[in-house]
Amino acid sequence: MATIQVDIVSAEQEIWSGAGTMVFAPGEVGELGIAPGHTPLITRLSPGDVRVIKEDGEEEFIFVSGGILEVQPHVVTVLSDTAVRGHDLDETAALEAKKRAEEKLADSAAEMDYAQAQAELASAIAQIRSIEKLRKLRK
Amino acid sequence: MAGAKEIRTQIKSIGSTRKITKAMEMVAASKMRRAQERMHMARPYAEKMRHVVAHAASANTEYHHAYLAARESVSNVGYIIVSSDRGLCGGLNSNLFRKVVGDMADNHNKGVGINVCVIGKKASAFFKRYGANVVSEVTDLGDTPQLEELIGAVKIMMDDYEEGRIDRLYVVYNNFVNTMTQKPTIEQLIPVVPSEEVETKHHWDYLYEPEAKPIVDTLMDRYIESLVYQSVADNNACEQAARMVAMKAATDNAGKLIDELQLVYNKARQAAITQELSEIVSGAAAV
Numbered sequence: 365m366a367t368i369q370v371d372i373v374s375a376e377q378e379i380w381s382g383a384g385t386m387v388f389a390p391g392e393v394g395e396l397g398i399a400p401g402h403t404p405l406i407t408r409l410s411p412g413d414v415r416v417i418k419e420d421g422e423e424e425f426i427f428v429s430g431g432i433l434e435v436q437p438h439v440v441t442v443l444s445d446t447a448v449r450g451h452d453l454d455e456t457a458a459l460e461a462k463k464r465a466e467e468k469l470a471d472s473a474a475e476m477d478y479a480q481a482q483a484e485l486a487s488a489i490a491q492i493r494s495i496e497k498l499r500k501l502r503k
Numbered sequence: 504m505a506g507a508k509e510i511r512t513q514i515k516s517i518g519s520t521r522k523i524t525k526a527m528e529m530v531a532a533s534k535m536r537r538a539q540e541r542m543h544m545a546r547p548y549a550e551k552m553r554h555v556v557a558h559a560a561s562a563n564t565e566y567h568h569a570y571l572a573a574r575e576s577v578s579n580v581g582y583i584i585v586s587s588d589r590g591l592c593g594g595l596n597s598n599l600f601r602k603v604v605g606d607m608a609d610n611h612n613k614g615v616g617i618n619v620c621v622i623g624k625k626a627s628a629f630f631k632r633y634g635a636n637v638v639s640e641v642t643d644l645g646d647t648p649q650l651e652e653l654i655g656a657v658k659i660m661m662d663d664y665e666e667g668r669i670d671r672l673y674v675v676y677n678n679f680v681n682t683m684t685q686k687p688t689i690e691q692l693i694p695v696v697p698s699e700e701v702e703t704k705h706h707w708d709y710l711y712e713p714e715a716k717p718i719v720d721t722l723m724d725r726y727i728e729s730l731v732y733q734s735v736a737d738n739n740a741c742e743q744a745a746r747m748v749a750m751k752a753a754t755d756n757a758g759k760l761i762d763e764l765q766l767v768y769n770k771a772r773q774a775a776i777t778q779e780l781s782e783i784v785s786g787a788a789a790v
Contacts, residue, residue, distance in 0.1 A: 373551055375650045375729045377544040393713050406555070407712035408721055432722055434555050434709075441551050443725065446650045457655030458662070461639035465621070468631060468640060482590065483628070 366400040370416050372426055372442040379444060380426050384416040387440050389433050398435055405435040414442055507775065510768040514761055521757035527591070528750035534646055535682070535743035541647070542679060542736040549729045556695070556726050559709070559719055566715045570723045573694045574670045579616040581638075581660050581669040582607070583692070585676035585734050586626035587742040588643060593749035595677060595685060595742060596625045602687040603675045604633065618669055620660050622653070622735060638663070648735045650728060657731050661724065664693050672727075676734035677741035683748065685741040690734070692727055 367383040387398040390412030409431045416424040431444040560571055584603060586596050607617055619635045621627045624642045631637065639659040641652055663669045672693040678686040711718055 371547070371551065373548040375545060375548045375725075375732050376541070378547045391712060403710055404707060405710040405712060406559070406718055406722075408718055432555070432718070432725065434551075441555070443548060443552060443555070445725075449654075454654055454658050458639070458658040459655070461620075461641060461655035462659055464642075465637045465640040468627060468637070483632070 367419060368398065368400040368402075369439045370442070371439065372414060372428070372444060374431075374444040374446050376446055380416075380424065382416070382418065382424070384418055384424075384440075386417040388415040389440075389442065390414070390428075391433065396433070398440055401437050402435050402440075404437070405433075407433050409433050409442070409444075507768060507771045510764055510771065514764050514768065517757050517761050517764070521754055521761070524750045524753040524757060528747055528754060531743045531747035531750060535740060535747055538646070538736070538740040538743050539679070542733075542740045545729070545733050545736050549733050552722075552726050552729050556722060559722060560695075566719055568719050568723050569665055570693045570695050570727070577615060577670040579618065579669045580610055581618045581620065581663055581672040582689075583620045583657065583660060583672070583674045583731060583734075584622065584626045584630065585674065585731075585738045586621070586623035586629075587738065588624045588645075589742075590625065591749060592742050592746040593752075595745040596629070599675065599677055599687040600626070600629050603689065606673075606689055607635070616669075618660070618663060620656050622656065623738075644735065644739075646739070648732070648739060650732045653731055653735065654728065657728050658724075661693070661727060674731055674734050676738040677745075679737045679740045679744065682744045685745055690730075692730055695723075695726070 367385055368387065370380070370382060370384050370387055371378075372380040385400070389396045389398070390410045392408040392410050396407070409428055411429045412427070414426045414428055416426070418424060426442075428442060428444040429446070430449055431442060434441040434443070582603060584599075586599065590596075610617060617636060619630055619637050620639045621630055621637055622641045623644065627637070627640050627642055639656040641656045644652060660669070660672055664672055671691065673689050674692050675687070675689050678688040680686050
Protein backbone atom coordinates (compact mmCIF):
# COMPACT_ATOMS: atom_id res chain seq x y z
CA MET A 365 0.00 0.00 0.00
CA ALA A 366 1.29 3.42 -0.89
CA THR A 367 2.27 5.58 2.02
CA ILE A 368 3.03 9.22 2.53
CA GLN A 369 5.65 10.65 4.83
CA VAL A 370 4.21 12.93 7.49
CA ASP A 371 6.30 15.45 9.44
CA ILE A 372 4.67 17.54 12.09
CA VAL A 373 6.99 20.16 13.52
CA SER A 374 6.62 23.26 15.64
CA ALA A 375 9.12 26.05 16.14
CA GLU A 376 10.10 24.56 19.47
CA GLN A 377 10.27 20.87 18.70
CA GLU A 378 9.60 18.02 16.34
CA ILE A 379 6.16 16.74 17.30
CA TRP A 380 5.58 13.66 15.22
CA SER A 381 7.10 12.01 12.20
CA GLY A 382 6.18 8.83 10.40
CA ALA A 383 4.45 7.23 7.46
CA GLY A 384 0.73 7.12 6.88
CA THR A 385 -1.68 5.91 4.28
CA MET A 386 -4.00 8.83 4.71
CA VAL A 387 -3.84 12.20 6.46
CA PHE A 388 -6.72 14.37 7.59
CA ALA A 389 -6.14 17.95 8.57
CA PRO A 390 -8.36 20.86 9.64
CA GLY A 391 -7.75 23.27 6.77
CA GLU A 392 -8.92 26.83 7.07
CA VAL A 393 -11.49 26.38 4.36
CA GLY A 394 -12.55 22.90 5.41
CA GLU A 395 -11.36 19.47 6.43
CA LEU A 396 -8.72 18.06 4.11
CA GLY A 397 -8.06 14.42 3.31
CA ILE A 398 -4.70 13.74 1.77
CA ALA A 399 -3.79 10.46 0.14
CA PRO A 400 -0.35 9.56 -1.24
CA GLY A 401 0.36 11.26 -4.57
CA HIS A 402 -1.63 14.38 -3.79
CA THR A 403 -0.97 17.50 -5.87
CA PRO A 404 1.34 20.08 -4.27
CA LEU A 405 -0.83 22.19 -2.04
CA ILE A 406 -0.34 24.72 0.68
CA THR A 407 -2.94 25.97 3.10
CA ARG A 408 -3.39 27.38 6.54
CA LEU A 409 -4.74 25.22 9.33
CA SER A 410 -7.32 26.02 11.95
CA PRO A 411 -6.87 24.72 15.48
CA GLY A 412 -7.85 21.07 15.60
CA ASP A 413 -6.63 17.51 15.27
CA VAL A 414 -4.41 16.26 12.50
CA ARG A 415 -5.27 12.59 11.99
CA VAL A 416 -2.80 10.22 10.45
CA ILE A 417 -3.87 6.70 9.53
CA LYS A 418 -0.81 4.56 9.87
CA GLU A 419 0.09 1.51 7.82
CA ASP A 420 -1.23 -0.87 10.45
CA GLY A 421 -4.57 0.87 10.34
CA GLU A 422 -4.12 2.63 13.67
CA GLU A 423 -4.89 6.28 13.93
CA GLU A 424 -2.66 8.95 15.38
CA PHE A 425 -4.19 12.17 16.65
CA ILE A 426 -2.05 15.25 16.95
CA PHE A 427 -3.52 18.49 18.14
CA VAL A 428 -2.31 21.60 16.36
CA SER A 429 -3.25 25.12 17.34
CA GLY A 430 -3.12 26.27 13.75
CA GLY A 431 -0.24 26.55 11.34
CA ILE A 432 0.57 25.80 7.76
CA LEU A 433 0.15 22.57 5.85
CA GLU A 434 2.34 21.83 2.88
CA VAL A 435 1.66 18.87 0.64
CA GLN A 436 4.10 17.39 -1.82
CA PRO A 437 3.28 14.15 -3.64
CA HIS A 438 5.17 12.04 -1.09
CA VAL A 439 5.56 14.32 1.89
CA VAL A 440 3.11 16.15 4.08
CA THR A 441 4.61 18.82 6.30
CA VAL A 442 2.66 20.44 9.08
CA LEU A 443 4.31 23.58 10.38
CA SER A 444 2.40 23.84 13.60
CA ASP A 445 1.99 27.01 15.63
CA THR A 446 2.93 26.79 19.27
CA ALA A 447 0.04 28.89 20.44
CA VAL A 448 -3.36 29.94 19.31
CA ARG A 449 -2.76 32.83 16.98
CA GLY A 450 -4.95 35.49 15.61
CA HIS A 451 -4.50 38.94 14.22
CA ASP A 452 -5.95 40.61 17.32
CA LEU A 453 -3.92 38.45 19.68
CA ASP A 454 -0.72 39.26 17.82
CA GLU A 455 -1.61 42.91 17.89
CA THR A 456 -2.09 42.85 21.66
CA ALA A 457 1.24 41.12 22.15
CA ALA A 458 2.93 43.73 19.99
CA LEU A 459 1.38 46.56 21.97
CA GLU A 460 2.55 44.98 25.20
CA ALA A 461 6.12 44.71 23.99
CA LYS A 462 6.02 48.34 22.95
CA LYS A 463 4.58 49.44 26.24
CA ARG A 464 7.30 47.63 28.15
CA ALA A 465 9.96 49.44 26.16
CA GLU A 466 8.32 52.81 26.71
CA GLU A 467 7.84 52.25 30.41
CA LYS A 468 11.47 51.24 30.76
CA LEU A 469 12.56 54.45 29.13
CA ALA A 470 10.17 56.57 31.14
CA ASP A 471 10.90 55.41 34.66
CA SER A 472 14.66 55.54 34.43
CA ALA A 473 14.78 57.41 37.71
CA ALA A 474 12.21 55.38 39.62
CA GLU A 475 14.04 52.26 40.60
CA MET A 476 17.75 51.93 40.42
CA ASP A 477 18.50 49.55 37.66
CA TYR A 478 20.57 46.75 39.09
CA ALA A 479 22.38 45.88 35.88
CA GLN A 480 23.17 49.51 35.26
CA ALA A 481 24.43 50.01 38.77
CA GLN A 482 26.62 46.98 38.36
CA ALA A 483 28.06 48.29 35.13
CA GLU A 484 28.82 51.63 36.71
CA LEU A 485 30.39 49.96 39.72
CA ALA A 486 32.59 47.83 37.49
CA SER A 487 33.85 50.84 35.58
CA ALA A 488 34.48 52.72 38.83
CA ILE A 489 36.49 49.80 40.19
CA ALA A 490 38.51 49.64 36.98
CA GLN A 491 39.29 53.34 37.31
CA ILE A 492 40.42 52.95 40.90
CA ARG A 493 42.64 50.09 39.91
CA SER A 494 44.34 51.98 37.16
CA ILE A 495 44.86 54.94 39.50
CA GLU A 496 46.48 52.64 42.01
CA LYS A 497 48.72 51.18 39.34
CA LEU A 498 49.77 54.66 38.30
CA ARG A 499 50.59 55.53 41.88
CA LYS A 500 52.73 52.46 42.26
CA LEU A 501 54.59 53.30 39.09
CA ARG A 502 55.33 56.81 40.35
CA LYS A 503 56.76 55.48 43.55
CA MET B 504 51.55 37.10 65.79
CA ALA B 505 50.47 39.18 62.82
CA GLY B 506 48.05 38.02 60.25
CA ALA B 507 47.65 34.28 60.86
CA LYS B 508 44.08 34.64 62.02
CA GLU B 509 43.17 37.04 59.24
CA ILE B 510 44.66 34.72 56.67
CA ARG B 511 42.66 31.83 58.05
CA THR B 512 39.42 33.80 57.73
CA GLN B 513 40.32 34.78 54.23
CA ILE B 514 41.02 31.20 53.24
CA LYS B 515 37.67 30.22 54.63
CA SER B 516 35.81 32.92 52.76
CA ILE B 517 37.52 32.12 49.46
CA GLY B 518 36.72 28.48 50.10
CA SER B 519 33.01 29.22 50.33
CA THR B 520 33.17 31.37 47.22
CA ARG B 521 34.77 28.45 45.46
CA LYS B 522 31.93 26.24 46.55
CA ILE B 523 29.42 28.64 45.07
CA THR B 524 31.22 29.02 41.76
CA LYS B 525 31.64 25.28 41.56
CA ALA B 526 27.92 24.79 42.09
CA MET B 527 27.11 27.43 39.48
CA GLU B 528 29.43 25.72 37.06
CA MET B 529 27.64 22.42 37.47
CA VAL B 530 24.21 24.00 37.20
CA ALA B 531 25.27 25.78 34.02
CA ALA B 532 26.66 22.54 32.61
CA SER B 533 23.39 20.70 33.05
CA LYS B 534 21.36 23.65 31.80
CA MET B 535 23.62 23.91 28.80
CA ARG B 536 22.85 20.35 27.80
CA ARG B 537 19.14 21.07 27.88
CA ALA B 538 19.56 24.39 26.08
CA GLN B 539 21.51 22.63 23.37
CA GLU B 540 18.76 20.07 22.99
CA ARG B 541 16.21 22.84 22.64
CA MET B 542 18.41 24.49 20.07
CA HIS B 543 18.51 21.29 18.03
CA MET B 544 14.81 20.65 18.45
CA ALA B 545 14.02 23.97 16.85
CA ARG B 546 16.09 23.12 13.79
CA PRO B 547 13.65 20.88 11.84
CA TYR B 548 10.97 23.57 11.83
CA ALA B 549 13.32 26.25 10.57
CA GLU B 550 14.67 23.87 7.94
CA LYS B 551 11.24 22.81 6.69
CA MET B 552 10.17 26.43 6.73
CA ARG B 553 13.20 27.38 4.67
CA HIS B 554 12.34 24.75 2.09
CA VAL B 555 8.74 25.85 1.81
CA VAL B 556 9.73 29.50 1.59
CA ALA B 557 12.34 28.73 -1.05
CA HIS B 558 9.72 26.79 -3.00
CA ALA B 559 7.18 29.54 -2.68
CA ALA B 560 9.72 32.15 -3.72
CA SER B 561 10.98 30.31 -6.79
CA ALA B 562 7.68 28.85 -7.87
CA ASN B 563 5.92 31.07 -10.34
CA THR B 564 3.84 32.74 -7.73
CA GLU B 565 1.67 35.57 -8.90
CA TYR B 566 2.09 37.30 -5.54
CA HIS B 567 5.47 38.57 -4.42
CA HIS B 568 5.91 39.23 -0.76
CA ALA B 569 7.45 42.47 0.50
CA TYR B 570 10.10 40.56 2.49
CA LEU B 571 11.55 39.01 -0.64
CA ALA B 572 12.38 42.20 -2.49
CA ALA B 573 15.32 44.37 -1.41
CA ARG B 574 14.65 48.08 -1.26
CA GLU B 575 16.95 50.32 -3.23
CA SER B 576 17.62 53.01 -0.68
CA VAL B 577 18.12 52.24 2.97
CA SER B 578 17.30 55.13 5.24
CA ASN B 579 16.45 53.24 8.43
CA VAL B 580 17.45 49.87 9.79
CA GLY B 581 16.17 47.74 12.63
CA TYR B 582 18.05 45.47 14.99
CA ILE B 583 16.64 42.69 17.11
CA ILE B 584 19.24 42.22 19.80
CA VAL B 585 19.22 38.98 21.76
CA SER B 586 21.01 38.94 25.10
CA SER B 587 20.84 37.05 28.36
CA ASP B 588 18.78 38.05 31.37
CA ARG B 589 21.55 37.34 33.86
CA GLY B 590 25.20 38.14 34.13
CA LEU B 591 28.19 36.13 35.35
CA CYS B 592 28.71 34.67 31.93
CA GLY B 593 32.07 36.14 31.01
CA GLY B 594 32.27 38.53 28.10
CA LEU B 595 29.30 37.04 26.29
CA ASN B 596 27.04 40.05 26.28
CA SER B 597 29.73 42.71 26.11
CA ASN B 598 31.32 41.09 23.07
CA LEU B 599 27.96 41.05 21.37
CA PHE B 600 27.17 44.64 22.25
CA ARG B 601 30.58 45.79 21.11
CA LYS B 602 30.00 44.19 17.74
CA VAL B 603 26.54 45.64 17.27
CA VAL B 604 27.53 49.10 18.49
CA GLY B 605 30.29 49.13 15.88
CA ASP B 606 27.81 48.19 13.21
CA MET B 607 25.36 50.80 14.44
CA ALA B 608 28.06 53.49 14.37
CA ASP B 609 28.79 52.62 10.73
CA ASN B 610 25.14 53.00 9.90
CA HIS B 611 24.89 56.18 11.92
CA ASN B 612 27.78 57.75 10.03
CA LYS B 613 26.00 56.99 6.80
CA GLY B 614 23.02 58.89 8.12
CA VAL B 615 20.89 55.79 8.55
CA GLY B 616 18.33 55.82 11.37
CA ILE B 617 18.22 52.94 13.82
CA ASN B 618 15.38 51.19 15.62
CA VAL B 619 16.13 48.57 18.22
CA CYS B 620 14.17 45.69 19.67
CA VAL B 621 15.81 44.23 22.75
CA ILE B 622 15.43 40.72 24.11
CA GLY B 623 16.86 40.06 27.56
CA LYS B 624 17.59 42.32 30.53
CA LYS B 625 21.23 42.91 29.68
CA ALA B 626 20.44 44.34 26.26
CA SER B 627 17.59 46.34 27.73
CA ALA B 628 19.84 48.00 30.31
CA PHE B 629 22.70 48.52 27.91
CA PHE B 630 20.76 50.08 25.07
CA LYS B 631 18.79 52.29 27.37
CA ARG B 632 22.06 53.67 28.64
CA TYR B 633 23.45 53.87 25.14
CA GLY B 634 20.49 55.99 24.13
CA ALA B 635 19.29 53.84 21.26
CA ASN B 636 15.73 54.15 20.00
CA VAL B 637 14.27 51.08 21.69
CA VAL B 638 10.87 50.36 20.18
CA SER B 639 10.06 47.05 21.84
CA GLU B 640 11.41 44.81 24.50
CA VAL B 641 11.05 41.32 25.96
CA THR B 642 12.74 40.25 29.16
CA ASP B 643 12.53 37.37 31.65
CA LEU B 644 12.40 34.61 29.10
CA GLY B 645 13.95 32.25 31.60
CA ASP B 646 15.74 29.04 30.69
CA THR B 647 12.98 27.76 28.46
CA PRO B 648 12.21 30.51 26.00
CA GLN B 649 8.81 30.22 24.39
CA LEU B 650 8.05 31.44 20.92
CA GLU B 651 4.81 32.86 22.25
CA GLU B 652 6.64 35.48 24.29
CA LEU B 653 8.57 36.74 21.29
CA ILE B 654 5.65 37.24 18.92
CA GLY B 655 4.76 40.76 20.00
CA ALA B 656 8.24 42.20 19.91
CA VAL B 657 9.02 40.67 16.55
CA LYS B 658 5.71 41.81 15.10
CA ILE B 659 6.54 45.42 15.85
CA MET B 660 9.69 45.16 13.79
CA MET B 661 7.90 43.40 10.94
CA ASP B 662 5.17 46.05 10.94
CA ASP B 663 7.86 48.72 10.89
CA TYR B 664 9.30 47.11 7.81
CA GLU B 665 5.99 46.77 6.06
CA GLU B 666 5.06 50.34 6.79
CA GLY B 667 8.42 51.63 5.64
CA ARG B 668 9.81 52.82 8.98
CA ILE B 669 12.76 50.52 8.50
CA ASP B 670 14.22 49.17 5.28
CA ARG B 671 16.28 46.37 6.67
CA LEU B 672 16.04 44.16 9.71
CA TYR B 673 18.88 42.36 11.43
CA VAL B 674 19.00 39.90 14.26
CA VAL B 675 22.00 40.02 16.58
CA TYR B 676 22.84 37.03 18.77
CA ASN B 677 25.59 34.73 19.90
CA ASN B 678 25.99 31.77 17.63
CA PHE B 679 26.73 28.53 19.47
CA VAL B 680 29.79 27.03 17.80
CA ASN B 681 30.84 24.79 20.67
CA THR B 682 31.20 24.98 24.42
CA MET B 683 34.35 27.07 24.23
CA THR B 684 33.38 29.31 21.33
CA GLN B 685 30.39 31.59 21.02
CA LYS B 686 30.40 33.80 17.99
CA PRO B 687 28.64 37.17 18.06
CA THR B 688 26.64 37.24 14.85
CA ILE B 689 24.66 39.85 12.94
CA GLU B 690 22.28 38.30 10.47
CA GLN B 691 19.98 39.93 7.98
CA LEU B 692 16.38 38.86 8.45
CA ILE B 693 14.49 41.08 6.04
CA PRO B 694 14.72 41.26 3.10
CA VAL B 695 15.10 37.51 3.18
CA VAL B 696 18.50 36.49 1.89
CA PRO B 697 18.02 33.84 -0.78
CA SER B 698 19.38 30.50 0.39
CA GLU B 699 22.57 29.33 -1.20
CA GLU B 700 21.25 25.99 -2.34
CA VAL B 701 20.60 26.40 -6.02
CA GLU B 702 16.98 25.64 -6.64
CA THR B 703 16.17 24.15 -9.97
CA LYS B 704 13.70 26.25 -11.84
CA HIS B 705 10.24 25.18 -10.84
CA HIS B 706 7.57 24.85 -13.39
CA TRP B 707 4.93 23.98 -10.91
CA ASP B 708 3.28 25.95 -8.21
CA TYR B 709 1.28 24.99 -5.18
CA LEU B 710 -2.45 24.87 -5.10
CA TYR B 711 -3.23 27.65 -2.71
CA GLU B 712 -6.22 27.21 -0.56
CA PRO B 713 -7.93 29.63 -0.48
CA GLU B 714 -5.44 31.95 -2.21
CA ALA B 715 -1.76 32.80 -2.30
CA LYS B 716 -1.56 36.13 -0.52
CA PRO B 717 -2.72 35.28 3.02
CA ILE B 718 -0.79 32.02 2.99
CA VAL B 719 2.47 33.56 1.84
CA ASP B 720 1.97 36.37 4.38
CA THR B 721 1.53 33.91 7.23
CA LEU B 722 4.39 31.81 5.97
CA MET B 723 6.75 34.78 5.94
CA ASP B 724 5.71 35.94 9.40
CA ARG B 725 6.24 32.48 10.82
CA TYR B 726 9.54 32.16 9.04
CA ILE B 727 10.92 35.35 10.52
CA GLU B 728 9.61 34.40 13.95
CA SER B 729 11.21 31.00 13.74
CA LEU B 730 14.54 32.57 12.85
CA VAL B 731 14.31 34.88 15.85
CA TYR B 732 13.33 31.98 18.08
CA GLN B 733 16.28 30.03 16.76
CA SER B 734 18.60 32.89 17.66
CA VAL B 735 17.14 33.07 21.15
CA ALA B 736 17.63 29.33 21.59
CA ASP B 737 21.19 29.62 20.31
CA ASN B 738 21.92 32.54 22.58
CA ASN B 739 20.54 30.63 25.54
CA ALA B 740 22.88 27.71 24.92
CA CYS B 741 25.72 30.21 24.54
CA GLU B 742 24.83 31.86 27.83
CA GLN B 743 25.01 28.59 29.74
CA ALA B 744 28.22 27.54 28.02
CA ALA B 745 29.85 30.91 28.71
CA ARG B 746 28.71 30.80 32.31
CA MET B 747 30.08 27.31 32.73
CA VAL B 748 33.48 28.36 31.39
CA ALA B 749 33.54 31.56 33.44
CA MET B 750 32.61 29.72 36.62
CA LYS B 751 35.19 27.05 35.97
CA ALA B 752 37.84 29.76 35.64
CA ALA B 753 36.59 31.36 38.85
CA THR B 754 36.74 28.03 40.68
CA ASP B 755 40.28 27.40 39.44
CA ASN B 756 41.40 30.88 40.44
CA ALA B 757 39.90 30.46 43.91
CA GLY B 758 41.82 27.20 44.26
CA LYS B 759 45.06 28.87 43.28
CA LEU B 760 44.44 31.72 45.68
CA ILE B 761 43.77 29.31 48.53
CA ASP B 762 47.01 27.43 47.80
CA GLU B 763 48.99 30.66 47.88
CA LEU B 764 47.33 31.85 51.06
CA GLN B 765 47.89 28.48 52.69
CA LEU B 766 51.60 28.87 52.05
CA VAL B 767 51.62 32.36 53.52
CA TYR B 768 49.66 31.11 56.49
CA ASN B 769 52.06 28.24 57.13
CA LYS B 770 55.00 30.60 56.96
CA ALA B 771 53.39 32.99 59.39
CA ARG B 772 52.62 30.15 61.81
CA GLN B 773 56.16 28.83 61.54
CA ALA B 774 57.59 32.30 62.16
CA ALA B 775 55.41 32.72 65.22
CA ILE B 776 56.58 29.41 66.67
CA THR B 777 60.23 30.17 65.96
CA GLN B 778 59.88 33.56 67.56
CA GLU B 779 58.24 32.16 70.62
CA LEU B 780 60.95 29.51 71.00
CA SER B 781 63.75 32.01 70.68
CA GLU B 782 62.00 34.19 73.26
CA ILE B 783 61.81 31.30 75.69
CA VAL B 784 65.43 30.31 75.07
CA SER B 785 66.75 33.83 75.48
CA GLY B 786 64.54 34.25 78.52
CA ALA B 787 66.05 31.12 80.05
CA ALA B 788 69.56 32.31 79.23
CA ALA B 789 68.93 35.59 81.03
CA VAL B 790 67.90 33.88 84.25
